[in-house]
Amino acid sequence: MEARPAGLQSRQLVAATRLTPAQVARGVRHLRDVGAAEHLTPIVWRRKDG
Numbered sequence: 001m002e003a004r005p006a007g008l009q010s011r012q013l014v015a016a017t018r019l020t021p022a023q024v025a026r027g028v029r030h031l032r033d034v035g036a037a038e039h040l041t042p043i044v045w046r047r048k049d050g
Contacts (some may be wrong), residue, residue, distance in 0.1 A: 013024050032043050 010024060014021055036044055
């Protein structure tokens with residue numbers, strides 16, 4: 001799996017995980033919600049940045 005801070009684009013994450021774009025977006029939202037609930041370091045993701 002591919003990851004890098006502040007630079008991984010949605011299409012790269014889709015290709016690396018073989019998920020649909022909707023599944024990737026939903027997964028990122030879930031990670032953000034879980035992180036917020038557990039007071040972890042926030043995940044920054046904006047649609048305009050990919």
